[in-house]
Amino acid sequence: MADLDEPIHVVAPDQAWGDQGRTLVHDISAALRGLPVDVAHIGSTAVPGLEAKPVIDVQVGCPAGRIEVAVARIERLGFEWLGRPGVPGRQYLRRRSGLPANVHMVGRRGDCGPTTSSSGTI
Template sequence: MADLDEPIHVVAPDPAWGDQGRMLVQDISAALRGLSVDVAHIGSTAVPGLEAKPVIDVQIGCPAGEIEVAVARIERLGFECLGEAGVPGRQYLRRRSGLPANAHVVERKGRLWVDNLLFRDYLITHPDVMSRYAAAKREAARRAPTLLAYSDLKAQIVAEIMRAARGAAASGEAGAVRRRDARRPGEMLGAPERCSAPRTTAGTPSHSGRPATSPSATPGVDGHTDEHRHEGLARLMAHAQQAHRRRHRGAVLAPPATGRSVPAGPPF
Protein backbone atom coordinates (compact mmCIF):
# COMPACT_ATOMS: atom_id res chain seq x y z
CA MET A 1 0.00 0.00 0.00
CA ALA A 2 1.21 3.49 -0.83
CA ASP A 3 2.31 5.81 1.95
CA LEU A 4 -0.56 7.96 3.21
CA ASP A 5 1.69 10.97 3.75
CA GLU A 6 2.49 13.18 0.77
CA PRO A 7 3.69 16.70 -0.04
CA ILE A 8 0.94 19.33 -0.01
CA HIS A 9 0.55 22.98 -0.89
CA VAL A 10 -2.31 25.42 -0.39
CA VAL A 11 -3.19 27.75 -3.25
CA ALA A 12 -5.52 30.66 -3.92
CA PRO A 13 -9.15 29.74 -4.64
CA ASP A 14 -9.82 28.67 -8.21
CA PRO A 15 -13.29 29.33 -9.68
CA ALA A 16 -12.89 26.13 -11.73
CA TRP A 17 -13.06 23.94 -8.62
CA GLY A 18 -16.84 24.10 -8.49
CA ASP A 19 -17.22 22.79 -12.05
CA GLN A 20 -14.51 20.20 -11.50
CA GLY A 21 -16.32 18.99 -8.40
CA ARG A 22 -19.61 18.71 -10.27
CA MET A 23 -17.97 16.77 -13.09
CA LEU A 24 -16.30 14.37 -10.65
CA VAL A 25 -19.60 13.85 -8.82
CA GLN A 26 -21.21 12.98 -12.16
CA ASP A 27 -18.37 10.61 -13.16
CA ILE A 28 -18.49 8.73 -9.85
CA SER A 29 -22.29 8.69 -9.88
CA ALA A 30 -22.23 7.11 -13.34
CA ALA A 31 -19.69 4.50 -12.18
CA LEU A 32 -21.89 3.64 -9.20
CA ARG A 33 -25.19 3.57 -11.06
CA GLY A 34 -27.47 0.88 -9.67
CA LEU A 35 -26.13 1.18 -6.13
CA SER A 36 -28.02 2.99 -3.36
CA VAL A 37 -25.44 5.73 -2.87
CA ASP A 38 -25.23 9.51 -2.64
CA VAL A 39 -22.27 11.51 -3.96
CA ALA A 40 -21.34 15.06 -2.91
CA HIS A 41 -18.52 17.55 -3.45
CA ILE A 42 -16.98 18.38 -0.06
CA GLY A 43 -13.74 19.80 1.27
CA SER A 44 -12.27 23.25 0.84
CA THR A 45 -12.61 23.18 -2.96
CA ALA A 46 -16.39 23.05 -2.40
CA VAL A 47 -16.28 26.36 -0.49
CA PRO A 48 -16.12 29.28 -2.97
CA GLY A 49 -13.41 31.77 -2.07
CA LEU A 50 -11.48 29.48 0.29
CA GLU A 51 -7.81 28.63 -0.21
CA ALA A 52 -7.26 24.91 -0.61
CA LYS A 53 -5.02 22.11 -1.70
CA PRO A 54 -5.71 21.78 -5.45
CA VAL A 55 -7.33 18.37 -4.95
CA ILE A 56 -11.08 17.80 -5.34
CA ASP A 57 -12.73 15.90 -2.47
CA VAL A 58 -15.95 13.98 -2.90
CA GLN A 59 -17.76 11.77 -0.45
CA ILE A 60 -19.82 8.73 -1.31
CA GLY A 61 -22.54 7.74 1.14
CA CYS A 62 -23.06 4.01 0.88
CA PRO A 63 -24.92 1.24 2.76
CA ALA A 64 -22.52 -1.12 4.51
CA GLY A 65 -23.36 -3.99 2.18
CA GLU A 66 -22.36 -2.03 -0.93
CA ILE A 67 -19.11 -0.45 0.26
CA GLU A 68 -16.85 -3.15 -1.21
CA VAL A 69 -18.53 -2.92 -4.62
CA ALA A 70 -18.43 0.90 -4.55
CA VAL A 71 -14.71 0.97 -3.70
CA ALA A 72 -13.92 -1.47 -6.52
CA ARG A 73 -15.80 0.64 -9.07
CA ILE A 74 -14.14 3.87 -7.93
CA GLU A 75 -10.73 2.20 -8.27
CA ARG A 76 -11.51 1.67 -11.95
CA LEU A 77 -11.55 5.46 -12.34
CA GLY A 78 -7.86 5.57 -11.45
CA PHE A 79 -8.12 5.82 -7.66
CA GLU A 80 -6.05 3.79 -5.20
CA CYS A 81 -7.62 2.66 -1.94
CA LEU A 82 -5.72 3.31 1.31
CA GLY A 83 -8.32 1.72 3.58
CA GLU A 84 -9.65 3.61 6.61
CA ALA A 85 -6.45 5.68 6.88
CA GLY A 86 -7.02 6.20 10.59
CA VAL A 87 -10.69 7.23 10.36
CA PRO A 88 -12.98 4.34 11.41
CA GLY A 89 -15.99 4.03 9.16
CA ARG A 90 -14.34 5.54 6.08
CA GLN A 91 -12.66 4.07 3.03
CA TYR A 92 -10.19 6.61 1.63
CA LEU A 93 -9.21 6.61 -2.03
CA ARG A 94 -6.99 9.05 -3.89
CA ARG A 95 -6.03 9.82 -7.47
CA ARG A 96 -3.05 11.94 -8.39
CA SER A 97 -3.09 11.60 -12.18
CA GLY A 98 -5.33 13.72 -14.40
CA LEU A 99 -7.62 15.68 -12.10
CA PRO A 100 -6.20 15.11 -8.59
CA ALA A 101 -8.97 13.93 -6.29
CA ASN A 102 -9.84 12.16 -3.06
CA ALA A 103 -12.89 9.94 -2.58
CA HIS A 104 -14.25 9.19 0.89
CA VAL A 105 -16.67 6.25 1.10
CA VAL A 106 -18.70 6.52 4.30
CA GLU A 107 -21.98 5.29 5.75
CA ARG A 108 -24.85 6.95 3.93
CA LYS A 109 -26.54 9.48 6.26
CA GLY A 110 -24.10 8.49 9.01
CA ARG A 111 -22.10 10.79 11.28
CA LEU A 112 -19.16 11.33 8.90
CA TRP A 113 -21.50 12.04 5.98
CA VAL A 114 -23.50 14.59 7.95
CA ASP A 115 -20.45 16.26 9.52
CA ASN A 116 -18.79 16.84 6.16
CA LEU A 117 -21.89 18.57 4.78
CA LEU A 118 -22.42 20.64 7.93
CA PHE A 119 -18.78 21.77 7.94
CA ARG A 120 -18.87 22.73 4.27
CA ASP A 121 -22.13 24.65 4.54
CA TYR A 122 -21.12 26.40 7.76
CA LEU A 123 -17.99 27.79 6.12
CA ILE A 124 -19.99 28.91 3.09
CA THR A 125 -22.53 30.77 5.22
CA HIS A 126 -20.06 32.29 7.72
CA PRO A 127 -17.46 34.36 5.82
CA ASP A 128 -15.73 35.47 9.02
CA VAL A 129 -15.16 31.87 10.06
CA MET A 130 -14.01 30.99 6.55
CA SER A 131 -11.44 33.81 6.66
CA ARG A 132 -10.11 32.65 10.02
CA TYR A 133 -9.90 29.09 8.75
CA ALA A 134 -8.11 30.22 5.58
CA ALA A 135 -5.46 31.97 7.70
CA ALA A 136 -4.99 28.82 9.77
CA LYS A 137 -4.59 26.73 6.62
CA ARG A 138 -1.98 29.09 5.20
CA GLU A 139 0.01 29.03 8.43
CA ALA A 140 -0.21 25.23 8.71
CA ALA A 141 0.98 24.81 5.12
CA ARG A 142 3.85 27.24 5.73
CA ARG A 143 5.02 25.29 8.77
CA ALA A 144 4.32 21.75 7.51
CA PRO A 145 4.57 20.93 3.79
CA THR A 146 3.36 17.32 4.21
CA LEU A 147 -0.19 16.02 4.71
CA LEU A 148 -0.04 14.45 8.16
CA ALA A 149 1.81 17.30 9.86
CA TYR A 150 -0.40 19.86 8.07
CA SER A 151 -3.53 18.05 9.28
CA ASP A 152 -2.21 17.92 12.84
CA LEU A 153 -1.52 21.67 12.90
CA LYS A 154 -5.05 22.61 11.89
CA ALA A 155 -6.86 19.88 13.84
CA GLN A 156 -7.81 22.26 16.66
CA ILE A 157 -9.52 24.85 14.48
CA VAL A 158 -11.27 22.09 12.50
CA ALA A 159 -12.67 20.73 15.77
CA GLU A 160 -13.78 24.23 16.85
CA ILE A 161 -15.59 24.89 13.58
CA MET A 162 -17.16 21.44 13.61
CA ARG A 163 -18.58 22.05 17.08
CA ALA A 164 -19.97 25.41 15.93
CA ALA A 165 -21.53 23.85 12.82
CA ARG A 166 -23.20 21.09 14.83
CA GLY A 167 -24.43 23.64 17.33
CA ALA A 168 -25.87 25.83 14.59
CA ALA A 169 -27.71 22.87 13.08
CA ALA A 170 -29.02 21.66 16.44
CA SER A 171 -30.25 25.12 17.44
CA GLY A 172 -32.03 25.77 14.16
CA GLU A 173 -29.82 28.61 12.96
CA ALA A 174 -31.21 29.58 9.57
CA GLY A 175 -27.81 30.73 8.34
CA ALA A 176 -26.29 27.31 8.91
CA VAL A 177 -27.18 26.20 5.39
CA ARG A 178 -28.19 29.40 3.62
CA ARG A 179 -26.82 30.25 0.20
CA ARG A 180 -24.97 33.53 -0.09
CA ASP A 181 -27.15 36.01 -1.94
CA ALA A 182 -24.19 37.16 -4.03
CA ARG A 183 -23.74 33.76 -5.71
CA ARG A 184 -25.23 32.89 -9.03
CA PRO A 185 -27.41 29.74 -8.98
CA GLY A 186 -25.31 26.62 -9.29
CA GLU A 187 -22.03 28.20 -8.16
CA MET A 188 -22.22 26.27 -4.91
CA LEU A 189 -22.89 22.56 -5.14
CA GLY A 190 -26.15 21.67 -3.48
CA ALA A 191 -27.73 18.35 -2.69
CA PRO A 192 -25.85 15.09 -3.21
CA GLU A 193 -26.27 13.23 -6.46
CA ARG A 194 -28.33 10.05 -6.09
CA CYS A 195 -27.26 7.04 -8.15
CA SER A 196 -30.10 4.61 -7.56
CA ALA A 197 -32.84 7.05 -8.56
CA PRO A 198 -31.35 10.12 -10.27
CA ARG A 199 -33.08 13.39 -9.49
CA THR A 200 -32.38 16.93 -10.57
CA THR A 201 -31.45 19.74 -8.23
CA ALA A 202 -31.49 23.48 -8.62
CA GLY A 203 -28.42 24.67 -10.48
CA THR A 204 -26.87 21.18 -10.47
CA PRO A 205 -26.61 19.24 -13.76
CA SER A 206 -28.79 16.16 -13.97
CA HIS A 207 -27.47 12.81 -15.19
CA SER A 208 -28.42 13.93 -18.67
CA GLY A 209 -26.05 16.89 -18.35
CA ARG A 210 -28.85 19.47 -18.64
CA PRO A 211 -29.13 22.04 -15.85
CA ALA A 212 -32.14 21.53 -13.63
CA THR A 213 -34.54 24.27 -12.66
CA SER A 214 -35.72 25.17 -9.21
CA PRO A 215 -39.11 23.85 -8.05
CA SER A 216 -39.38 26.52 -5.37
CA ALA A 217 -39.93 30.28 -5.46
CA THR A 218 -37.27 30.82 -2.78
CA PRO A 219 -35.00 27.82 -3.17
CA GLY A 220 -31.79 26.96 -1.41
CA VAL A 221 -28.95 25.40 -3.37
CA ASP A 222 -30.73 22.05 -3.68
CA GLY A 223 -34.14 23.36 -4.73
CA HIS A 224 -35.56 23.28 -1.19
CA THR A 225 -36.07 26.29 1.06
CA ASP A 226 -33.24 27.01 3.46
CA GLU A 227 -35.44 25.98 6.36
CA HIS A 228 -36.33 22.62 4.81
CA ARG A 229 -32.73 21.86 3.94
CA HIS A 230 -31.58 22.84 7.42
CA GLU A 231 -34.24 20.70 9.07
CA GLY A 232 -33.17 17.74 6.95
CA LEU A 233 -29.51 18.10 7.94
CA ALA A 234 -30.49 18.50 11.60
CA ARG A 235 -32.55 15.32 11.47
CA LEU A 236 -29.71 13.47 9.78
CA MET A 237 -27.29 14.73 12.40
CA ALA A 238 -29.54 13.58 15.27
CA HIS A 239 -29.99 10.18 13.63
CA ALA A 240 -26.24 9.81 13.06
CA GLN A 241 -25.45 10.79 16.64
CA GLN A 242 -27.92 8.23 18.01
CA ALA A 243 -26.52 5.49 15.78
CA HIS A 244 -22.97 6.44 16.74
CA ARG A 245 -23.79 6.21 20.46
CA ARG A 246 -25.47 2.83 20.02
CA ARG A 247 -22.52 1.40 18.12
CA HIS A 248 -19.81 2.72 20.39
CA ARG A 249 -21.45 2.72 23.83
CA GLY A 250 -18.87 1.44 26.23
CA ALA A 251 -16.26 0.93 23.53
CA VAL A 252 -12.86 2.59 23.32
CA LEU A 253 -11.32 3.02 19.88
CA ALA A 254 -7.63 2.16 19.88
CA PRO A 255 -5.33 4.42 17.86
CA PRO A 256 -3.98 3.02 14.59
CA ALA A 257 -1.03 0.74 15.16
CA THR A 258 1.14 2.65 12.72
CA GLY A 259 0.39 6.02 14.26
CA ARG A 260 0.11 7.40 10.71
CA SER A 261 -3.37 8.71 10.11
CA VAL A 262 -5.18 11.80 9.02
CA PRO A 263 -7.06 13.17 12.06
CA ALA A 264 -10.74 12.27 12.06
CA GLY A 265 -13.02 14.99 10.75
CA PRO A 266 -13.83 16.67 7.47
CA PRO A 267 -11.16 16.36 4.77
CA PHE A 268 -10.52 20.10 4.59
Protein backbone atom coordinates in the same frame (compact mmCIF):
# COMPACT_ATOMS: atom_id res chain seq x y z
CA MET B 1 -0.21 0.40 -1.08
CA ALA B 2 1.06 3.93 -1.49
CA ASP B 3 2.25 6.07 1.36
CA LEU B 4 -0.54 8.20 2.78
CA ASP B 5 1.76 11.02 3.77
CA GLU B 6 2.27 13.55 1.05
CA PRO B 7 3.08 17.25 1.01
CA ILE B 8 0.11 19.61 1.22
CA HIS B 9 0.26 22.93 -0.58
CA VAL B 10 -2.50 25.49 -0.10
CA VAL B 11 -3.07 27.73 -3.11
CA ALA B 12 -5.23 30.69 -4.05
CA PRO B 13 -8.86 29.96 -4.94
CA ASP B 14 -9.52 28.61 -8.43
CA GLN B 15 -12.90 29.18 -10.05
CA ALA B 16 -12.52 25.88 -11.90
CA TRP B 17 -12.82 23.83 -8.70
CA GLY B 18 -16.61 24.04 -8.65
CA ASP B 19 -16.91 22.69 -12.20
CA GLN B 20 -14.25 20.05 -11.53
CA GLY B 21 -16.13 18.94 -8.43
CA ARG B 22 -19.43 18.71 -10.33
CA THR B 23 -17.75 16.69 -13.09
CA LEU B 24 -16.18 14.30 -10.60
CA VAL B 25 -19.48 13.87 -8.75
CA HIS B 26 -21.13 13.10 -12.09
CA ASP B 27 -18.44 10.57 -13.07
CA ILE B 28 -18.51 8.80 -9.71
CA SER B 29 -22.32 8.79 -9.66
CA ALA B 30 -22.34 7.23 -13.14
CA ALA B 31 -19.83 4.58 -12.04
CA LEU B 32 -22.02 3.78 -9.02
CA ARG B 33 -25.30 3.75 -10.95
CA GLY B 34 -27.69 1.19 -9.49
CA LEU B 35 -26.22 1.43 -5.99
CA PRO B 36 -28.06 3.34 -3.27
CA VAL B 37 -25.41 6.04 -2.78
CA ASP B 38 -25.16 9.78 -2.23
CA VAL B 39 -22.20 11.60 -3.81
CA ALA B 40 -21.14 15.17 -2.94
CA HIS B 41 -18.24 17.55 -3.55
CA ILE B 42 -16.88 18.40 -0.09
CA GLY B 43 -13.97 20.18 1.51
CA SER B 44 -12.27 23.47 0.86
CA THR B 45 -12.44 23.28 -2.96
CA ALA B 46 -16.24 23.14 -2.62
CA VAL B 47 -16.28 26.59 -0.99
CA PRO B 48 -16.00 29.40 -3.57
CA GLY B 49 -13.24 31.88 -2.81
CA LEU B 50 -11.49 29.77 -0.18
CA GLU B 51 -7.78 28.94 -0.33
CA ALA B 52 -7.31 25.17 -0.55
CA LYS B 53 -5.10 22.29 -1.52
CA PRO B 54 -5.72 21.80 -5.26
CA VAL B 55 -7.26 18.35 -4.80
CA ILE B 56 -11.00 17.77 -5.25
CA ASP B 57 -12.61 15.88 -2.34
CA VAL B 58 -15.77 13.85 -2.85
CA GLN B 59 -17.73 11.99 -0.22
CA VAL B 60 -19.77 8.90 -1.03
CA GLY B 61 -22.39 7.66 1.41
CA CYS B 62 -23.13 3.98 0.84
CA PRO B 63 -24.81 1.18 2.80
CA ALA B 64 -22.14 -0.98 4.43
CA GLY B 65 -23.20 -4.07 2.48
CA ARG B 66 -22.48 -2.34 -0.84
CA ILE B 67 -19.14 -0.70 -0.05
CA GLU B 68 -17.02 -3.46 -1.59
CA VAL B 69 -18.80 -3.08 -4.93
CA ALA B 70 -18.59 0.72 -4.77
CA VAL B 71 -14.85 0.71 -4.01
CA ALA B 72 -14.17 -1.62 -6.96
CA ARG B 73 -16.11 0.64 -9.33
CA ILE B 74 -14.34 3.78 -8.12
CA GLU B 75 -10.97 2.07 -8.57
CA ARG B 76 -11.85 1.65 -12.26
CA LEU B 77 -11.85 5.45 -12.52
CA GLY B 78 -8.14 5.47 -11.71
CA PHE B 79 -8.41 5.75 -7.94
CA GLU B 80 -6.13 3.87 -5.58
CA TRP B 81 -7.80 2.28 -2.56
CA LEU B 82 -5.94 3.06 0.66
CA GLY B 83 -8.26 1.34 3.10
CA ARG B 84 -9.41 2.83 6.40
CA PRO B 85 -6.53 5.08 7.41
CA GLY B 86 -6.89 7.67 10.10
CA VAL B 87 -10.61 8.28 10.33
CA PRO B 88 -12.88 5.64 11.89
CA GLY B 89 -15.78 4.72 9.63
CA ARG B 90 -14.16 5.95 6.39
CA GLN B 91 -12.69 4.14 3.41
CA TYR B 92 -10.23 6.31 1.48
CA LEU B 93 -9.33 6.36 -2.20
CA ARG B 94 -7.16 8.83 -4.06
CA ARG B 95 -6.09 9.68 -7.57
CA ARG B 96 -3.08 11.82 -8.37
CA SER B 97 -2.98 11.47 -12.16
CA GLY B 98 -5.15 13.76 -14.27
CA LEU B 99 -7.41 15.72 -11.94
CA PRO B 100 -6.10 15.02 -8.42
CA ALA B 101 -8.93 13.85 -6.19
CA ASN B 102 -9.79 12.06 -2.95
CA VAL B 103 -12.86 9.93 -2.33
CA HIS B 104 -14.07 9.53 1.24
CA MET B 105 -16.39 6.52 1.36
CA VAL B 106 -18.61 6.52 4.43
CA GLY B 107 -21.30 4.10 5.39
CA ARG B 108 -24.75 5.32 6.11
CA ARG B 109 -25.28 5.57 9.86
CA GLY B 110 -21.48 5.55 10.24
CA ASP B 111 -21.04 1.89 9.26
CA CYS B 112 -18.16 1.52 6.83
CA GLY B 113 -17.21 -2.06 7.48
CA PRO B 114 -14.36 -4.14 6.12
CA THR B 115 -13.97 -4.36 2.40
CA THR B 116 -11.66 -5.65 -0.27
CA SER B 117 -10.15 -3.82 -3.18
CA SER B 118 -9.12 -5.04 -6.58
CA SER B 119 -5.62 -5.40 -5.15
CA GLY B 120 -6.52 -7.42 -2.05
CA THR B 121 -8.36 -7.79 1.21
CA ILE B 122 -7.87 -5.70 4.34
